[in-house]
Structures are given as C-alpha cells and as structure tokens.
Amino acid sequence: MPIDILMPALSPTMEQGKLSKWLKAEGDTVKAGDIIAEIETDKATMEVEAVDEGILAKILIADGTENVAVNTPIGVIAAEGEDVSAASKPAVAKPAEKPVEPEAKAAPAPIASAPQSVPAQAKSYDASSEFPAGAEVATMTVREALRDAMAEEMRRDGDVFVMGEEVAEYQGAYKVTQGLLQEFGAKRVIDTPITEHGFAGIGVGAALTGLKPIVEFMTFNFAMQAIDQIINSAAKTLYMSGGQMGCPIVFRGPNGAAARVGAQHSHDYAAWYSNVPGLKVVMPYSASDAKGLLKSAIRDPNPVIFLENEILYGRTFEVPKSDDFLVPIGKAKVVRPGTDVTIVSFGIGMTYALGAAEALAKEGIEAEVIDLRTIRPMDIETVVASVQKTNRCVAVEEGFPQSGVTAEIGMRIMEAAFDYLDAPVARVTGKDVPMPYAANLEKLALPNIGEVVAAAKAVCYR
Amino acid sequence: MAVAARKTKAPAQPKAAAKTAAKTGSAKAGADKGASKALSNMPTFDKAEELHAYREMLLIRRFEEKAGQMYGMGLIGGFCHLYIGQEAVVIGMQMASKEGDQVITGYRDHGHMLACGMESRGVMAELTGRQGGYSRGKGGSMHMFSREKNFYGGHGIVGAQVSLGTGLGFANWYRDDGRVSFAYFGDGAANQGQVYESFNMAQLWKLPVVYVIENNRYAMGTSVSRASAQTDFSRRGLSFGIPGEQVDGMDVRAVRAAAERAIEHARSGQGPYILEMQTYRYRGHSMSDPAKYRSKDEVQRMREEHDPIEQVRGRLTRDFKVSEDELKAIDAKVREIVNDAAEFATHDPEPDVSELWTDITLETARA
Numbered sequence: 001m002p003i004d005i006l007m008p009a010l011s012p013t014m015e016q017g018k019l020s021k022w023l024k025a026e027g028d029t030v031k032a033g034d035i036i037a038e039i040e041t042d043k044a045t046m047e048v049e050a051v052d053e054g055i056l057a058k059i060l061i062a063d064g065t066e067n068v069a070v071n072t073p074i075g076v077i078a079a080e081g082e083d084v085s086a087a088s089k090p091a092v093a094k095p096a097e098k099p100v101e102p103e104a105k106a107a108p109a110p111i112a113s114a115p116q117s118v119p120a121q122a123k124s125y126d127a128s129s130e131f132p133a134g135a136e137v138a139t140m141t142v143r144e145a146l147r148d149a150m151a152e153e154m155r156r157d158g159d160v161f162v163m164g165e166e167v168a169e170y171q172g173a174y175k176v177t178q179g180l181l182q183e184f185g186a187k188r189v190i191d192t193p194i195t196e197h198g199f200a201g202i203g204v205g206a207a208l209t210g211l212k213p214i215v216e217f218m219t220f221n222f223a224m225q226a227i228d229q230i231i232n233s234a235a236k237t238l239y240m241s242g243g244q245m246g247c248p249i250v251f252r253g254p255n256g257a258a259a260r261v262g263a264q265h266s267h268d269y270a271a272w273y274s275n276v277p278g279l280k281v282v283m284p285y286s287a288s289d290a291k292g293l294l295k296s297a298i299r300d301p302n303p304v305i306f307l308e309n310e311i312l313y314g315r316t317f318e319v320p321k322s323d324d325f326l327v328p329i330g331k332a333k334v335v336r337p338g339t340d341v342t343i344v345s346f347g348i349g350m351t352y353a354l355g356a357a358e359a360l361a362k363e364g365i366e367a368e369v370i371d372l373r374t375i376r377p378m379d380i381e382t383v384v385a386s387v388q389k390t391n392r393c394v395a396v397e398e399g400f401p402q403s404g405v406t407a408e409i410g411m412r413i414m415e416a417a418f419d420y421l422d423a424p425v426a427r428v429t430g431k432d433v434p435m436p437y438a439a440n441l442e443k444l445a446l447p448n449i450g451e452v453v454a455a456a457k458a459v460c461y462r
Numbered sequence: 463m464a465v466a467a468r469k470t471k472a473p474a475q476p477k478a479a480a481k482t483a484a485k486t487g488s489a490k491a492g493a494d495k496g497a498s499k500a501l502s503n504m505p506t507f508d509k510a511e512e513l514h515a516y517r518e519m520l521l522i523r524r525f526e527e528k529a530g531q532m533y534g535m536g537l538i539g540g541f542c543h544l545y546i547g548q549e550a551v552v553i554g555m556q557m558a559s560k561e562g563d564q565v566i567t568g569y570r571d572h573g574h575m576l577a578c579g580m581e582s583r584g585v586m587a588e589l590t591g592r593q594g595g596y597s598r599g600k601g602g603s604m605h606m607f608s609r610e611k612n613f614y615g616g617h618g619i620v621g622a623q624v625s626l627g628t629g630l631g632f633a634n635w636y637r638d639d640g641r642v643s644f645a646y647f648g649d650g651a652a653n654q655g656q657v658y659e660s661f662n663m664a665q666l667w668k669l670p671v672v673y674v675i676e677n678n679r680y681a682m683g684t685s686v687s688r689a690s691a692q693t694d695f696s697r698r699g700l701s702f703g704i705p706g707e708q709v710d711g712m713d714v715r716a717v718r719a720a721a722e723r724a725i726e727h728a729r730s731g732q733g734p735y736i737l738e739m740q741t742y743r744y745r746g747h748s749m750s751d752p753a754k755y756r757s758k759d760e761v762q763r764m765r766e767e768h769d770p771i772e773q774v775r776g777r778l779t780r781d782f783k784v785s786e787d788e789l790k791a792i793d794a795k796v797r798e799i800v801n802d803a804a805e806f807a808t809h810d811p812e813p814d815v816s817e818l819w820t821d822i823t824l825e826t827a828r829a
C-alpha cells in the first residue's frame with residue numbers, strides 16, 4: 001500500500017512551515033535514511049528523512065509552498081512494483097492519522113500541595129513506646145550515639161559502609177567515626193580525597209546497585225559541591241525509573257552554625273533539602289533520637305539527609321541500651337506537655353525551645369514543646385493536635401526566615417487548623433544575614449531563649 | 463537477545479603492540495574508505511559477528527529514524543537526542559561485555575538501551591510518555607533504566623553519569639563480583655570537574671570501570687577545538703596514570719578490539735581504562751538543532767565514507783558473499799520490530815493519573 005509522507009514538525013510547538021525544497025523527484029527510488037526534502041520555519045531549516053523504502057510516487061505539495069500544516073501528506077511512497085499510477089491521485093492521500101491527544105485530566109486528590117492531609121481532630125504521635133519506661137539506659141554523648149548507631153548497623157548488614165573525608169585513619173574530623181576503621185577495616189570505612197561532588201556521586205552509584213553507603217560530609221557546607229548528585233541523582237532516580245531504582249543512602253554530617261566559623265561554615269540546610277520530593281530529612285536533637293533515627297536512616301530504602309550539629313555532639317543524654325532501638329523517621333515527639341502555647345522546633349533549635357519553656361513556666365505559661373525530629377516527611381499532625389489544644393504556636397529554627405522550615409510549619413498549621421488559632425503563628429529564626437564572625441554579631445544573628453519567650457508571650461497576648 | 467558476549471580470538475598481541483594498532487586504526491579513520499583493504503593489524507570479525515553487528519546497529523539506526531519521525535509528528539515531546547552515526551560504539555562495546563557488566567550513559571541513550579537488550583517497545587513507549595514505557599512514562603527520553611538489563615540510565619545532567627558509573631565500579635569492587643561498569647560520556651562532558659574527581663578515585667582504588675568517551679566532535683554546537691585545551695581525550699587520565707587509547711569509533715571491529723583490552727584491564731584488578739571513541743553524530747544535538755555550526759559537506763562526507771553500518775554491509779557482501787536478499791530480510795525484520803514499537807508507543811495509554819503520586823519514596827520495610 002502506498003505510504004504518505006507527512007509534513008514533520010521541528011518541535012512540538014510547530015504548527016506549520018514552508019516546504020522549501022524537494023531533493024527527490026517523482027519516480028526516484030528512496031531508501032530509508034535518504035534526505036528527501038527540506039522544510040523551513042522562521043527559526044530553522046530541517047531535512048526530511050525517509051523512513052520507508054520505495055519509490056517517490058507522487059509529490060503532493062510543491063517546492064516553495066508556504067504554511068504547510070504539520071502532518072499534511074506532502075508526498076506518497078509506493079513499494080517496489082506497486083502501481084504508481086494508482087497513487088498519483090491526490091485522493092489516495094488519506095488524512096494523516098491524528099496523534100493520540102494527551103487528555104487533560106486532573107490528578108486525583110491530594111490536589112493541594114500539602115503531601116498529607118490532617119484529620120479534623122488530629123492525633124499526636126505517642127513516642128513513649130520508643131523509649132519504654134524502665135528500659136535500661138546508658139548515658140552518652142550525641143557523638144557516641146551516632147558512632148554506636150553506625151557500628152551496630154555495620155555489624156548487622158555487610159552492605160553498609162562509611163565513606164568521607166578523614167572518616168578512617170583520622171577517626172573522623174569530629175570523631176564521630178571513632179574506632180570504626182579498627183573494627184570494620186579499610187574496605188568498609190573509606191577515606192576519600194577532598195572531592196565531595198565525586199564521592200557523593202560514587203556513593204549514589206553504589207547505592208543504585210543496592211549497597212547502603214553512609215556518606216559523611218565534614219560539614220554540610222561542603223555538600224554544596226555535591227548537591228547535584230544528592231538532588232538530581234539520589235532523590236529523583238526512583239521516580240524517573242518508574243520505581244525500579246531505589247537509592248538507599250545516608251548523607252550525614254554537621255550542619256548549621258558552630259561557633260565563630262563565619263558565613264561559609266555556618267549554613268543550616270534543613271529548608272533546602274526539605275524542599276525536595278524523594279528525600280527524607282532528619283535533624284535530631286537528643287542522643288537517643290540521634291541513635292534511633294540514624295539506625296532507621298541506614299535501614300531506610302530511600303536517600304536520607306541526616307543533619308547533625310557540632311555543638312550538640314558533646315551534649316549528654318540517656319539512651320536505651322539495646323541494639324534494636326529504633327526511632328521512626330517522620331514522627332515528631334512531644335518532649336514537654338503543656339496547655340498554653342505550642343513551641344515547635346528541631347535540632348539545636350530545641351535548646352531555645354526548651355529553655356524558653358522553662359522560663360515561661362516561671363511566669364505561669366505552660367508551653368507544650370514538640371521536637372519535629374524529621375523535617376521531611378513532616379509530622380504536622382502531631383503539631384496540629386497540640387495547636388488544637390493550645391490554640392497558639394511559635395516555631396523556632398536557626399535557619400534563615402525566608403522559605404524556611406518555620407515558614408512551612410506556619411503554612412501547614414494554617415491549612416489544617418486555622419479555625420483553632422487564637423493568634424497568628426509566630427516564628428523565631430536565624431537573622432536574614434550571612435553569619436558574621438565577630439562574637440557579638442554572631443550572637444545577634446542566632447535565635448536565643450529571650451526571643452522565643454517574647455514570641456510565646458506575644459501569641460498569648462501577655 | 464543481542465549481546466553476543468563472546469570472547470573472540472581477538473588479537474592476542476602484547477599490550478604495546480595492541481595500543482599501536484589502535485592508534486593506527488584511528489589515524490586511518492579518515493582515509494579508510496569502507497574498510498575494504500584490511501590493515502595488517504586491523505581486528506577482524508567472522509561472518510556471524512559481522513551479521514550480529516549489522517543487525518544490532520541497523521536496529522538502532524531504524525529506531526532512531528522512527529523516533530525522529532514520531533517527534534516530528536508531535537508524539538514525542540521535550541528533548542530527543544538521536545544516536546544516528548554513533549552505533550558502532552555501543553555495539554562494539556557490548557560485543558566485548560560479559561553478563562552482569564553495567565552500562566550508564568548521558569541523555570543520548572536510546573542506542574545504549576537497545577544494545578543492552580532492552581525492548582524497543584518499552585523504550586519507544588517511554589519516548590511517547592506512555593504507561594508501557596520503561597519508566598511508566600515518568601522519565602522520558604533522557605531518563606530510562608533497567609535493573610534487569612544492568613542499564614543504569616539515562617542521565618540528564620552532563621557528567622553526572624561519570625561519578626555514578628564510577629560508583630557502579632565501586633560496588634563491583636566492594637562485592638568483588640568480577641563485573642565491570644562502562645561509563646559513557648561525550649567530549650562535552652569530558653570537561654566537567656567531577657569526571658576528574660572520579661578518575662582520581664577510580665585509579666586510587668583500582669575500580670573496574672571503563673570510561674568510554676564518545677567524541678562526536680561537537681558538544682551541542684561547540685566543536686571540540688573550541689572547548690578543549692587537550693583534544694586527545696585518551697590522554698585525559700594521564701596525570702592519574704589511567705591508560706587510554708583513541709579508537710576508530712566508526713569501525714565496530716576496532717571498537718570491540720579496544721573494548722576487550724580495556725575490559726580485561728579493568729576486570730583483572732588493574733583499575734580504570736579510557737577509550738576515546740572517535741565518532742560522529744549525523745543529526746543535530748537534539749531535534750530542535752538546526753546545525754548551523756558545521757557544514758553539510760562535512761556531514762555528507764562522514765555518511766558516505768565512514769558510515770559504521772555501510773562498512774559492515776560492504777564487508778558482508780564483498781568478503782562473506784552475503785546476498786542482497788539476505789540483507790534485505792534482515793532489514794525487513796528490523797523494520798518490523800521498529801514499526802511494532804512505534805505502533806505500540808502510539809496507542810499505548812498514558813500512565814494512570816494515580817502514577818503522579820507513586821515512586822516518590824519506597825516504603826520502609828518493617829524492621
């Protein structure tokens with residue numbers, strides 16, 4: 001059967017063009033891949049290649065014709081030995097089959113940008129089962145808790161390994177990987193050169209095959225060199241592969257301000273990573289959460305950003321003595337019950353939240369303090385359950401205010417519990433400036449307990 | 463299908479001689495018309511190998527022509543980068559590979575997928591954004607994967623696949639499973655910083671990776687000489703001590719012979735190896751490229767004098783006395799596969815709207 005040659009498009013947006021030149025004449029033999037004509041738009045010229053073989057039986061649109069609509073038959077190819085004359089009647093050129101039009105269908109709920117809906121009467125997550133009363137506990141620093149989490153998971157699973165700068169022989173720039181080289185050897189505790197972009201990519205590549213790398217960044221400030229691999233490769237591949245290629249990897253290291261290290265070593269990236277679907281973002285405060293969440297992160301089949309804090313490394317907390325102690329990712333924790341105002345924070349922000357709650361109690365204001373622990377997915381339901389009780393909320397973070405995590409918390413409360421609010425949600429954040437070096441300025445740039453107290457009083461109209 | 467993972471009686475020459483051979487081969491790339499006169503060191507194929515290479519390269523060629531046509535009809539959206547002209551590179555590499563070796567590449571990936579044995583239907587349906595595509599329509603031309611066929615993408619960020627491919631090699635080293643990863647990238651990507659970070663670690667840890675630089679002379683519209691201070695890409699690993707060679711990437715026999723040397727080096731624990739494949743893309747960078755940066759004569763000369771498929775076809779008829787009818791039968795078979803893929807990709811439904819919200823994260827297994 002004769003085959004129509006259709007007017008092609010240079011791009012999906014092209015609707016018509018000029019058939020500038022035929023390079024074959026009627027009766028010529030045409031092979032697949034032969035250039036048979038040229039078309040032109042105001043933007044470019046394109047060659048039309050034959051896809052089928054045969055004889056150019058008929059030219060339907062002549063050289064130089066302007067405004068030829070895309071998909072109009074411009075010529076007819078007949079197979080060898082076919083009756084060419086039969087094809088010469090333009091009537092043979094049947095209208096081009098219309099490409100299947102993608103139907104514009106609305107996606108089903110959830111339509112709102114909020115990835116999860118909160119029921120009308122929200123229920124708070126009960127963290128008491130994580131840390132049973134009467135459990136045997138050890139007192140340890142956050143640093144030791146993180147180390148133990150990695151060691152336990154490496155004992156449990158041979159696919160888990162640690163890589164990063166100074167993680168092995170130096171025993172960790174902040175001593176978080178202390179002793180791991182001695183126990184697990186150089187194949188599983190790997191010192192890398194100073195090449196964040198490269199070793200993050202190597203970690204992601206290894207994870208795509210099913211290994212479970214823990215990639216340590218000496219600080220998350222340096223992970224900016226690697227952020228393409230974290231976002232474009234680790235976070236998106238599962239979706240882009242239709243669910244085939246998971247990426248079980250943990251990126252961890254200290255994040256945010258330490259002390260007097262200036263703008264390039266003090267950035268809090270919680271908000272950045274929490275913006276990206278495909279990632280989980282964890283930012284623990286206590287040693288027990290650090291341990292239980294890091295163990296969960298290592299076992300998680302998804303890429304997890306695990307944000308630590310240099311100042312918290314040396315703080316001491318009680319941690320359950322158990323290799324099976326896990327804290328689920330995506331669950332907040334009510335760390336201090338109260339009735340008058342909800343203060344929600346995470347990571348080192350908890351020091352301001354807890355300090356403020358203590359100060360407020362002395363003035364007769366009982367604050368309920370929630371540690372988010374995971375930024376993404378965010379357990380907004382636990383926050384909302386609290387706000388439904390207190391009707392007031394202050395959100396606290398060390399990061400910058402614009403598009404920050406506290407901005408997200410405020411929006412989510414408005415979406416889920418607007419009618420419960422007796423005051424607008426307030427936030428206390430790092431100031432909107434690069435971190436200064438001078439001691440007095442640095443102090444001003446960070447949140448403090450006084451600011452949280454003031455915000456709490458403001459929302460209580462006190 | 464496809465991957466005839468045969469160990470050939472390829473030149474068992476000493477390494478130094480082999481290298482010279484490859485260099486000579488590439489130097490001749492410009493003069494070796496249709497490869498009728500056998501160079502003394504030119505690796506040869508037997509009839510079955512020539513037929514295999516012919517069919518596999520033809521499948522890529524016809525598939526890409528069809529993709530170009532379907533793009534023109536508005537069935538394929540976004541970007542679409544065709545591999546036409548470069549077919550010998552991936553086919554020669556795959557002919558030297560072993561079951562389990564991994565492949566990773568950039569955005570010009572259709573040929574690599576077909577060479578890995580992925581189904582034409584699934585690839586074409588991904589191009590049209592349909593549910594039967596390898597990524598169920600969620601990846602598109604540049605983002606396709608097959609764990610089953612050890613194809614790790616399909617990456618849209620130029621150069622990212624080099625670090626990822628090094629990570630595949632790292633996993634092979636970690637598991638000590640004898641696999642080799644092939645990380646393909648272009649002359650453009652070869653200037654990205656992470657390429658050298660990866661070279662350094664791959665050589666430091668002796669990772670089994672073969673870096674295949676497909677030098678098709680243009681990074682989008684910028685010619686190699688306008689973008690690269692060192693245009694001999696086989697030397698790009700020299701400061702790390704990574705061996706490399708330039709290969710006539712239009713001659714599938716030269717590609718396979720070089721691939722065998724490189725793979726042997728990597729598999730035997732000696733670390734990475736660089737192959738600069740000197741090749742050429744006939745089409746524009748993407749479908750919307752008017753290709754004003756090079757002359758039509760240049761393209762025409764490459765097509766007429768160095769076409770990788772015509773070279774094999776010439777040898778088949780001349781040296782192996784394969785009849786036109788036999789070749790036509792292969793052509794017809796290939797065309798049938800491609801037409802079937804196109805038909806499938808045109809009528810397969812778009813993904814269910816519920817797919818919008820799936821595959822974002824995996825469920826956490828209960829511990």
